[in-house]
Amino acid sequence: MGESNISRRTMLGLVGGAGVAVGVAGTSLALGPSGVAQAADVSAPISFYGTHQAGITTPAQDRLHFASFDLITKSRDDLIALLRAWSAAAAQMTAGHPAGATGAVDGHPAAPPDDTGEALDLPPGGLTLTIGFGPSMFDGRFGLADRKPAALAELPHFVGDALRPEISDGDLCVQACAYDPQVAVHAIRNLARIGFGKVSVRWSQLGFGRTSATTRDQVTPRNMMGFKDGTNNIKAEDTQLLDEHVWVPQGDGPAWMTGGSYMVTRRIRMTIETWDRTSLAEQEGVIGRTKKAGAPMHATGEFDELDFEAKGPDGKPATPMDAHVRLAHHTQAKGARILRRGYNFADGSDGLGRLDAGLFFIAYQRDPRTGFVPIQQNLGGDALNEYIRHVGSGLFACPPGVAGPGGFWGEGLFA
Numbered sequence: 283m284g285e286s287n288i289s290r291r292t293m294l295g296l297v298g299g300a301g302v303a304v305g306v307a308g309t310s311l312a313l314g315p316s317g318v319a320q321a322a323d324v325s326a327p328i329s330f331y332g333t334h335q336a337g338i339t340t341p342a343q344d345r346l347h348f349a350s351f352d353l354i355t356k357s358r359d360d361l362i363a364l365l366r367a368w369s370a371a372a373a374q375m376t377a378g379h380p381a382g383a384t385g386a387v388d389g390h391p392a393a394p395p396d397d398t399g400e401a402l403d404l405p406p407g408g409l410t411l412t413i414g415f416g417p418s419m420f421d422g423r424f425g426l427a428d429r430k431p432a433a434l435a436e437l438p439h440f441v442g443d444a445l446r447p448e449i450s451d452g453d454l455c456v457q458a459c460a461y462d463p464q465v466a467v468h469a470i471r472n473l474a475r476i477g478f479g480k481v482s483v484r485w486s487q488l489g490f491g492r493t494s495a496t497t498r499d500q501v502t503p504r505n506m507m508g509f510k511d512g513t514n515n516i517k518a519e520d521t522q523l524l525d526e527h528v529w530v531p532q533g534d535g536p537a538w539m540t541g542g543s544y545m546v547t548r549r550i551r552m553t554i555e556t557w558d559r560t561s562l563a564e565q566e567g568v569i570g571r572t573k574k575a576g577a578p579m580h581a582t583g584e585f586d587e588l589d590f591e592a593k594g595p596d597g598k599p600a601t602p603m604d605a606h607v608r609l610a611h612h613t614q615a616k617g618a619r620i621l622r623r624g625y626n627f628a629d630g631s632d633g634l635g636r637l638d639a640g641l642f643f644i645a646y647q648r649d650p651r652t653g654f655v656p657i658q659q660n661l662g663g664d665a666l667n668e669y670i671r672h673v674g675s676g677l678f679a680c681p682p683g684v685a686g687p688g689g690f691w692g693e694g695l696f697a
Contacts, residue, residue, distance in 0.1 A: 324461040327406035330373040332683040333541055334529065337412035338621065338646050339518040342496045343459040346489030346625040347466040348547070348642065349474065350416075350452030350676060351481040358424045362696055364480045368413070368456075368473055369690035378406035381472040398475065400468050407462035411469055413691045414545045414678025419453045429695060431535045431679055433544055433649045441662040442672050449485040449549060449674035457545075457644065459623075463490070485674070487549065489625025489642045496623060502576060502584060506552055506626050506639050507669075509569050510576030513584055514611070516621045527619040527653065528646050535649075538694035541682030543646040546620075546654045549627075549674030552640040557669045568665040570605030578607075590614075604665040615660040620645040620653045640670065650677060 324343075328336050353361065371381040380386060382396025389395050420430035456473055460466040467488075474483055493505045494512035498519050505511040516523045525531070532540045557565070566573055576584040580592035580600035590608055592600040601608050612619045623646065628639040647653030661667070681692045 324408050325405040326408065327377045328408055328410050330369075330376045330411070330684065331686050331689075335412045335542070335680055335683045336376070337410035337457055337459050338528070338543055338623070338680070339496055339524065340408075340410050340459070341500060341518070342492040342494055342623055343408050343410070343461050344490065344492055345460050345463040345466050346492075346642065347458045347463070347470045347486065348489065348644075349456050349458075349470045349486040350484045351454040351456070351474075351477065352484045353419065353423070353453040353480065354482050355480045356423050358696075360480050361424050362690075364477055365413075365692055366690045367476050369684055371472060371476055372411040372469075372691075373684075373687065375401075375469050375472065376406065376409045376411060378409075381476065398468065398471055400471075401465055404462060404465055407460040407465035409458065409460040409465050409469055411473075412457040412459075412545075412680060414455045414457075414680045415692060415695070416452050416454065416676065416678050418451065426695065429536055429538065431539055431544075433530075433535055433539075433651060434677060434679055435651060437546070437650065437675060437677055438655065438659070440658045440672065441664075442667045442670060443675075444671045444673055445675050446673050449487075451676055452484045452678075454481065455545070455547075455676060455678050463488070487627060487642050487674075488629075489627050491626040493624040493626060493641060494622040496621065505641055506554065506628070507557055507565070507569075509565075509571065509573055510584060511624070511641075512622045513571070513576055514588075514607075516619060523619065524621070527648055528621045530648055538692070538697065539679060539681060543621075543648065543680050544650050544653070545676070545678045545680050546643075546645045546647070546650055547674070547676040547678075548641075548643040548672050550641040550643055551638065551671050551673050553669050553671070554637045554639055560669075567602050567605060568669070570601045570607035579605075602665065604663050606661070606664050606666045609660050609664050610657055612657075616652075616656045618653050618656040620647045620657065646680070 328340060330336065375381055380397035384396055386395045386397040386399030386402055417434045420426045456470060458466040458469040492503050494515050495502050496518055498517050502510040502513050516527060528543050530539045530542050562573060571578060578586055578588045578601065580589055588607065588611060590601055594600040608614055624641050624643045627642050628637060630638055632638045645654050681695065684691060
């Protein structure tokens with residue numbers, strides 16, 4: 283392997299502490315159109331530092347470990363100390379280093395290691411870590427009530443909601459994406475370890491097989507229903523659309539969110555067994571695209587323009603009026619657009635012989651009230667609702683990126 287695959291054990295000798303530089307010599311990093319560093323290959327590191335947090339427009343990796351945390355401390359100083367410690371550890375882990383200064387094996391033998399060790403000898407794997415603050419963090423415990431963004435307004439009830447509180451919401455969340463599942467799990471595990479006594483894990487979700495392309499050179503992936511998912515997604519190259527629909531501009535809400543974005547998560551369980559017994563023609567009508575190519579029903583290519591006026595051979599709309607792609611399209615949903623970054627999940631069975639599987643939906647937007655909400659409200663008549671249930675939900679404010687060593691996640695919130 284090349285220099286970008288230097289093991290974490292070897293890299294330990296190069297770690298100088300919490301302010302470690304993440305530009306490893308010999309590793310190729312490219313600055314993407316969104317101002318976020320992007321790895322040149324799947325083993326290389328992606329910089330933790332930047333104008334925006336990595337893990338939003340970064341080319342979507344194959345694996346996810348998402349965790350939502352409840353704060354069990356009531357101390358503002360504890361919260362700031364936690365965010366400082368997490369940021370320092372995140373900078374190190376995304377660079378391929380251990381979470382702490384002495385790592386998993388080089389500390390005092392009588393003390394617990396400051397890294398859990400399961401990522402020893404593994405390359406950085408394109409790890410990104412993205413933090414979000416939930417509405418409940420602004421409930422007054424930490425003197426932040428007057429800094430809560432209006433965009434963190436409670437999501438309304440939607441058709442198909444069967445939300446379970448134990449897998450919804452949270453004070454804080456961290457999204458770990460990587461090309462190696464062990465690298466992603468290691469990152470969340472070590473942040474939870476560092477936060478012991480200050481946070482507890484509320485819920486978590488493992489994901490595989492990205493269900494969105496976030497750059498134009500990525501092939502559109504398929505979801506658990508077998509269809510290409512996210513064809514019409516905003517891409518990192520669409521800088522004007524990102525500025526209009528994803529990044530929070532100056533003056534749009536509190537200053538500490540400038541350059542940030544808002545994240546909505548939805549755990550969407552699919553009724554796999556019912557879907558699998560549905561005819562191909564009906565499946566394609568429900569989605570509004572062909573299953574093989576992902577093309578509009580009136581066209582042949584995946585990226586052919588959707589024409590909702592086009593008629594089929596029977597004279598009826600080629601794209602059914604209740605098709606998912608019609609109702610989710612920005613032209614049908616008050617111009618609302620979001621950047622999708624979802625993952626498939628399969629969490630065994632439900633005890634009744636049915637697969638507990640579906641889509642862990644993640645969307646970033648400038649404001650959920652003008653992004654996710656109007657789209658989801660428009661999906662009330664979606665034919666797809668027969669085959670899905672939204673069982674978990676989360677809403678989080680993701681602050682801008684950390685400028686450099688010594689800074690920390692959400693620093694502007696406490697200024």
